[in-house]
Amino acid sequence: MNLTLIGIGTGNPEHLTLQAIRAINAQDLILIPHKGEGKADLAELRRAICDEVLTNPQTQITGFDLPVRDEATANYRQRVDDWHDAIAQCWQQAIAAHPKAEKVALLVWGDPSLYDSTLRIASRLSPVPQIEVIAGITSLQALTAAHAIPINEIGAPFVVTTGRRLRDEGWPQGIDTLAIMLDGTCAFQSLPPEGVHIWWGGYVGMKEQILCSGPLTEVSDQIIKMRAAARAEHGWIMDIYILRKAGV
Structure with missing residues (x-):
């Protein structure tokens, strides 16, 4: 069995590459995860993309229904590993229900290479399938495009990390620009805000896109309120932001 992981960008059908469209049409079976009623829009968007192309x-x-991650286990890595095992079992069952399907695909939000575990889950299947990856536009690319900014300064590095690590470990030494993903608690609140600029976006690339940028001292509260209101309205939110020390 061949498994194709197709990066579909951030929910905008126009983010699809020609390679992705060809790959979608080459499949026998496309699996679409259901993440619960609060995130039904995500499954509907994947179906809408299929309807279009x-x-x-x-x-x-x-x-197929995604299992819920057990938050009771104290060890974060163990929680994630157990969850990935459970998702792989769901994939296995969904594929087994279509025994004639030799080419199977999943539509991956953004790109499978950036803070996405689809490849790790695929390696848990038995037998491990032949895997092909179709690159997609990431939320980081969509964010920099939406704000019309480069991610890095001339010759300078940047770090892509998570809200949890930013909150627990602080600003990494020797780095002036951070891209923060998977942040459910607005971890920028844990930083001294002086001298920091933020470019934030929710639902980047989608029709629901909302943006905010400015000195962290001035826009921190505004972003927190925008995020809370958007989540209340839609039942879910995907957001990402860039932090840069001023004067860099």
Whole structure:
């Protein structure tokens, strides 16, 4: 069995590459995860993308329910590993229900290479399939495009990390620009805000896109309120932001 992981960008069908469109139409089966009622929009967006670009009448689309991650286990890494094992079992069952499907695909938000565990989960399948990856536009690319900024200064490095690590470990030494992903608690609140500029975006690339930027001292509260209001309205939110020390 061949498994193709297709990066679909951040929810905008126009983010699809021609390679991604060809790959979608080459499949026997496309798996679409359901993440619960609060995130039903994500499954619907994947189906909408298929409705727009899928022209192969032989391609089947099937949904499956994602298991909920156990938050009771104290060890974060163990929680994630157990969750990935459970997701792999769901994939296995969904694929087994279509025994004639030799080409199977998942539509991956953004790109499978950046803070996404689809490749790790795929390696848990038995037998491990032949895996192909189709690159997609990442939320980081969509954010820099939305704000019309480069991610790095001339010749300077930057760090892509998570909200949890920013909150627990602080600003990394020797780095002036940070890209923060997977932040459910607005971890920028844990930093001394003076001299820091933030470029924030929610639902970047989608029709719901909201943006805010400015000195962290001036826009921190505004971002927190915007994020809370958007999550209340939609039932979920995907957001990302860049932090840069002023004068760099």
